Amino acid sequence: MTTPTSWKKSSFSGGGEGNDCVEVAHLDTHIAVRDSKAPARATLTFPAVSFTRFVEALKEADR
Template sequence: MCSTEKLAWRKSSYSNGQSACVEVADLPEGVAARDSKRTDSPELVFPAASWSVFVVALSDDA
């Protein structure tokens, strides 16, 4: 697990601040994700290859 205090978390530019969003932070080995409304909640860590497949799948459905 990584130390979330040292990560540069960011939200999607599509976030309007009214709905639940996910924040992500780059890691050397992948990406960490957490609930933007509960920043003290545990983060999920995804390997870089898995995150890439996820992002491509989302963009294909748009």
């Protein structure tokens, strides 16, 4: 698996430097997730399809 080079932070990252959130990066078939407060630490990866379903479920629960 390749190392992500482009991380995106949620618009809900909080005030200040916006370091109160997770960051995600799209790989070929997976989504990588890391803690924005400790970006050099461990990164989790999930199959893109599973991560998409997870995010959709969160959006649905928020309604």
